[in-house]
Amino acid sequence: MNQSEKIVPLLPLRGILVYPTMVLHLDVGREKSIRAIENAALDENLIFLATQKDVNVDQPTAEDLYTIGTLAKIKQTLKLPNGTVRVLVEGLHRAELLHLQEQEDVVNVNIQVLKDKEAHDLEEKALMRTLTQDFEQYIKVSKKISNETFATVVDIMEPGRLADLIASHLPLKIKEKQDVLEILDAKERLRKIISFIQDEKELLDLEKTISQRVKKSMERTQKEYFLREQMKAIQKELGDKEGKTGEVEELRTKIEQSGMPQETKDVALRELGRYEKLPSSSAESGVIRNYIDWLLTLPWTEATEDILDVVRAEEILNKDHFGLEKVKERVLEYLAVQQLTRSLKGPILCLVGPPGVGKTSLARSIATSLGRNFVRVSLGGVRDESEVRGHRRTYIGAMPGRIIQGMKKAKTINPVFLLDEIDKMSNDFRGDPSAALLEVLDPEQNRNFSDHYIEEPYDLSKVMFIATANTLATIPGPLLDRMEIINIAGYTEIEKIHIARDHLVPKQMKEHGLGKSKLQIREDGLVALVRYYTREAGVRALERQVATICRKAARILVTEAKKKVVVTDKNIEEFLGKKKYRYGQAEAHDQVGVATGLAYTSVGGDTLPIEVSLYPGKGKLILTGKLGDVMKESAQAAFSYIRSRASELDIDPEFHEKNDIHIHVPEGAVPKDGPSAGITMATALISALTGKAVSKEVGMTGEITLRGRVLPIGGLKEKSLSAHRAGLKKVIMPAENEKDLDDIPDSVKENITFVPVSHLDEVLAHALVGVKE
Template identity: 45%
Template sequence: MGDRKEQSYRNMIFTGVMDDESELIPIITEGEDVELKDFEAPEILPILPLRNTVLFPGVVIPITVGRAKSLKLIQEVFRSDKLLGTVTQIDGAIDDPEQKDLYKIGTVAKILKILEMPDGSTSVIIQGKRRFEIQEYLEEFPYFKAKVRLLEEIVPTDETAEFNAIVGSLKDLSVKIAQYSSNVPPEASFAVKNIENSTFLINFICSNTDLKVDEKQSLLEIADLRERGIQAISYLVQEVQLLELKRDIQTKVKLELDQQQREFLLNQQIKTIQNELGGNPVEQEINDLKEAAKEKKWSEEVAHHFDKEVNKLQRLNPAAGEYSVQFSYCQTLLDLPWSEYTEDNFDLKHAESVLEEDHYGLEKVKERILEHLAVLKLKRDMKAPILCLYGPPGVGKTSLGKSIARALGRKFIRMSLGGLHDESEIRGHRKTYIGAMPGRIIQNIKKAKSSNPVFILDELDKVSGDFHGDPASALLEVLDPEQNSEFHDNYLEIEYDLSHVMFVATANTLSTIAPPLRDRLELIDVSGYIMEEKVEIAKRHLIPKQLESHGLTAGQVEFPTGSLEFLVERYTRESGVRELNKKIAKVIRRIAKKIAFDEKYQRTLTVDDIREYLGVEEYSRESYQGNEFLGVVTGLAWTAQGGEILYVESSQSKGKGSLTLTGNLGDVMKESAMLALEYLKSHADELTINPAVFENNSWHVHVPEGAIPKDGPSAGVTMVTSLASVITGRKVRKNIAMTGEITLRGKVLPVGGIKEKILAAKRAGIKEVLLSDENKKDLAEIKEVYLKGLKFRFVKNISDVLNYALLKK
C-alpha cells in the first residue's frame, strides 16, 4: 500500500496541498505538544498497511491507494470521519500482506483529503496523530481491524541545552542535505527553518530523511523524543558525509576532465542509449567471451590468465585502438583447443587396411607407422615421435600423412615450409606489434580445433634463414618431444602443449636440413617406384581418380598393362608418379573430348592410341649401349627424381699428360677423375702399362648431357674403369654398371641411393651391377622383386674392379 508519489508529491510534503476551494492544508500542526499527548482514539481501529513509508505523529504525507481492500477502507473512514491506524509493511514487495508481514507499532492517522488524479489513481493526504501498538487483530476482511494501545511520547518538559543542541544539529544537517542533494526540493530548507515546535521538527525530519524503511521504523519505535533526535542525527551525519564525499569527487573529476574523458562520458551516454535500444554490443561481446570461457577445459593457470586479460579488456575504451588488439587476443585464447583431443582409433587392422588402400608399396613406412600405433595402444600416453619421410618428389610422402590421420581418426593439418625464412612464422609476433598474430603452428592448431592432430610439415628441406632469424632453429622446440609440451608462442605469452601432436615432416633431401634439427627426426626413406609398382598405382589410384575428375566411368576407358608400361617408359622419367598422373589426365581429356563430340574412339587403349594422344615419345629407353668402344663405361647416379644411368666416356690423344674434363661436372667429380688418373699412374706396373704412355699422351673425360650439372663421389669407379680401358686398350665387360667412391690408395668406398640406382639399372636392361663390398648390407633392405634379374658383384679395391670389369683382350 502506498508508494511515495513522484516529485510533485514530494513538493506537496513541503509546500502544503491545495484543495478544490484553494484552502492550504498545513503540513505541520502548529499547536503545542499537549495536542498530541491528549489526543484520544478508539480502542479498535481499521488498519491501513503502508508500503515503503512510515508515518510520524504530526506529519502530513500523501499516499497513493491502489489495493481494493485499502481503497474500501479509505472510502468508509472518510465518509464517517473516523480515524484509522497506519502500519508499515516489513517487506514492501508483498502485494497482499498478512498480519505477520506488518510491524506492531504504527501511527493513528486522520484523512485530510482524497484526490482523484488524472491518471485514474486515488491519492490520500493523511496526518499522523499519535503512536500506537497493536494488541491483537480482530478482523481481516474486508480490511484489517485491530485492538490497539496508544503509546506515550516522552517529551522533555524543560528544554535543556543538550536538547536544544540536538534540535539545532538536526536543523543544520537537514539544511546541508537540502543544499547538497539534488533530490530534495529547495523549499525543504525553508520549511525546516520555520518549524518552531521541537517535537514536530524531529518527527518531520525523521519522516522526510532519505532513510531505509526499517531505519525509519526504528526511529518511530523510540518513545523518548531526545533519543529519537540523537538517533536521527547519527543517520543524518552519515548521509551528509556521503554527500560531501560525492561532491568532492565530482569537483575533482570536473577539474580533471580532458578531451579523452569527455569522449568517455559521451560513450557512456551512447552505451545507455544502446542499452535502452536492446543492449550494448560491446558489453554483449565481453559477456559472450566470459560465457564461452566457462565451457573450456583449460588449466587453472590458463583460466586465470584469460580472466585477467578479459578484465583488462573491460577497462579499455572501445574507441581506442588497443581495444581491438586486446579483443582479438582474448578471442584467440578462447578459440584454441586447450586440452581438447579427438579419440584415437586403435583398431590396428583398420589402420593397416587404410594404409594398404591408400598406398601401394612403401612397406617400411607402413610398418613403422603400425609399430607406433601399437605402442600408443599399449601405453596410451606415449610422446609422439617426429617422423621424417624423405625421398624424391611424387612418391606419396604428403598423402601418407593424410592416411595416418584417417587411420587414427585424427584431424589433419598440412603446413608448407617451402621458402620459409622468418622465425616469427613459427613463433608468432608479440601482440604489441601492429598486425600481430600467432605463429602458423598455433594458427593451424586453432583451425583444426584439436590438440592432437596429425601435423604435416611439408618441404622441411626448403627452409632458409635470413636477417629475420632462422626458422629451422625455431622448429627445434616444435620437433623435440622433450620441449614441445611447453611450446612458447610470442603472441600467446603462455605455453601451449604440443606433445600430443603427431608431427610428420617431409623432405626431398637431408643434406639441406640443419644437423640439430635432423637429429630430432626419425628418418624414413621413401624411395622411388619400379615399373611394376607404377603400373599398379596407376590402376588402383590414378586412373579412377582422373576418370571421376573428367566425368567418365570405368566402362568407357580401359588401360591395359602393356599400354601403361609404354606410357610410363616413354613419357615419364621420375621416381614418383606425379608426371604419370598428368599424362593419364591428358589421355583421358582427349577421350572426353571425343565422347563430347560423338566421335569414335578405341575403348581399350593400345600403344598406338597412347602415342596418338600424347604425341612423340619424350624419352628413349635408358638402355645399355654396348661395349664396342674403348673407354665407355655405364655408371649409376642418384638424383632428386630417382636413380639414373650415367655414361662416362674417355679418349686418348698425343700430348703431354694433361687431363681435360667436360660435361658440367662438380668439384667432387673432377677430383674423382684426377684420383683415377693418379691411381693408374702409380699402379702402372700391376696393370702392365708402359709408364711412357703417361708422358706422351693426354686424356679427355666427358659425361654426356652436358647441360645438366653433375656432382658426387659415386662415379669414382666408373671414371677409373673408363680411363683404364682407353689406356690399356681393353674393352669393358658387357651389360655391367657400377657405382662407388675411390681413394688414392685404391679402396672402393660405399655410396648411398642403392635402391634408386638398382631400379635405374633394371630399367636400362643392365644384367650385372658392381658395388662396394660395404654396400652389401643395403641389399638386405630391398625387396626381392627389385633384385630379380640382376647379378651383383662386390669389390673392396680398384684392382678388383679392373680385373673383373675389363676384358683380358
C-alpha cells in the same frame, strides 16, 4: 600606570579572532571565562580577547596565548539552557598583553592599548581604493559575501578599520588573521590584505576552471551513460544481448569452460578485464579482443580418440599406397605400442624422398588410419623465425606462428601435423626458422612450446609430427637429430604400373567424367606409358600423362560419337605423341673408354655415362661436364692409381708423357658432384688406356682410394632403380653396401645381378670385356 594601560578580565578564544570594530557573538563554556564575563559586567563591561595558539589547551597560560589581542566591550549576555553563556562583544582597540594575574576564580591581565599608525597620504588612499576594487571583484567571484557587506565597506574612510573589516570576511587561517592583527601600520596592513585577496582570487579562478572541467566531464559521462542505457533498452527490445557487457560475460563464460591451464586462464581473464574497461573505439581494445579470440579458438583439451586397430590401419595404408613398406611398418608399430600403453608421445617422422613418391598423401593416409584430424603447413621458402614462432603483440598486425595457426585449424590437441618441405627453409637477418623448429620437434621440450604472440606455454606433446623433405643435405644437424628418418626411394617399373592401374587411372577417369565403359587403358598401354613417356622417381609426371589421355579420350567421345576408347601400346602415340624416352639407357654395344656410373639426385637415381678420350700430348688431364670438386678429386685419385700400377694393368708406364687425357661426363649444364663415381672413372680410364671395351650391361658405383680400395656409398636403392630403368643387367657395388640389398625390391633383384667388390681389380674383372673374373 600609563593611561593606555588597563587591568581587565581575560577571555581566551579557541579557533576564533575578533578585530577592532567587529561585533560578534561568542559562546563561552569554561568556568573561568564565564566568571571573567561576570567580573567585566561589574566594571565598564570591558574584557581582553586573546586567541590561543593551541585549541586543545583547556587552562591556557601566558605562553599559550598570542600577546596581541583585542580590547572589547560586552554588549549583551545570555545564559543558555546547557550552562554556556552567549555573549555579544564589540571590538574596540588592539591591545598588548603585558602581565597575567591568575586568581582562583578569574584571570585578569595588564594590557596596553595600541593605536593604528595612519599617514592619510595619497599612497594610503590608493591602497584603500585598490583594496576596495579587489574586494568587489572577489565578492563577484566567490559569491559567498553579500552585496550589502560591500556597501558597508565602501563607506569606511579609516584605512585601518577598512583593512580589519575586509580581513574578517576573508577565509584566512587563524595564524594569518593574527598576523594582520599584529600590524599597526595601516599601509602595511592594506598591502597584506591586498596580497591575501589576490591569492584568494587566483584560487577561486582555479577552482572555477576545475569545476567547469569536472562539470563537462560529468555531462559527457552522463550523456554516454544515458546513450548506453538507451542502446541497452533498444537491444533488449530487439532481443539482442546487452552490447559489450553481454559480450564480456559471454567471453568470461567461454574462458572458464575452455579447459586451458589455470595460468593461461588467469592471463585471459586479466586481459578480459582490461578489454572491459577500454572504450570500443580504442585501438588496444581490438588487439586485446583478437588475442582473447586466439586463446579461445585454440584446442586445449579437445582430442580425437585414436582408432587403435592395427589390422584396419594396415588395410587403409595398403589401399591408399602401393609399396612403402618401411613407413607403413613404422606407423603400425606406433599403433601397436599405443594400444598397449595409451600414453606414448607422438613420434616425429621425417619422410625423405624424391618429388612425387607420395610423401604428403602418405601423411594424410596415416591420419585417416589413426582416426585423427590432419593439418598441413608448408615450410618451403620460409626464412623468417616469426613465421614459425609468431610475432610479438606489440607489433601492428601481429599474428601467431604457423604452428599455432595449424593447431587452430586442427581443432584438436592430437592431430597428425605435416611439416611439408622442411628442407626448403632458408634464413636471413630476421632469424633462422629451422632453429625455431627445434623446440617444436623435440619430444622433451614441445610440452611447453612458446609462441611469441600467445606467450603462454602450449602443449604439443600429443601431436604426431610428420616432416617431408627431398634431401637431407640442407637440413641442419640439430634439427635432423630430433627426427626419425624414413627414406622413400623411387618406384620400380612394376610398382608404377600397379599404381597407375589401381590409383591414378581411376582417379583421373572420375575427374574427367569417364566411366569404365567409356575408356580402357590396357596393361600393355600402361607399360608403354611408363617406359617411353616418363622418367622419374615418383609418379607425378605419370599422373599428368594419364590426365592427357583422359582429355584426348573425352574429346574423341564427344566429337566422333564413339562409345568407347581403348588405349594400347599400338595406338598410345595418337594420344601422347612420339615417344619421349628410349627404354633403357644401356649402350647398344660394348665400347672402349665409356663406363656407366650410377648417381643419386634429389629426384631419385640416374645413370651417368663417363667418357674418356686419349690424344697425343704431355699428360694433361682435362675434366669437363660441370663437375664438382669431389668428382674432380675422384678423377685425380683414379689417374694416380693407374700411374702407380700401370705395368700390372698392361699399360705403358710412360702413357702420361705421351698423351693428354680428356674425361667428360655428358649433360654438362647439370651440376654433378659426389665421391661415388670413383670406380667408374677409373674403369673408363683403364679401358681407354688398354683398349679393352667396357660391358654395355654393367653399371657401377663406389668411391676409390689411391690404393684401389672401394669404399661404401649412399642411395643404393635409388641407384639400383635407375639401373633397372636403364635395362642394365649387372651392378657393381662396394662390398660394405651389401646390407642395403634388403631394401631393394625383389622385382629389381630378379633382373639385375649385384656384384659386391672391395678392390678395383675385382671391378675390372666384371666390367671389362675379355678379362677373366
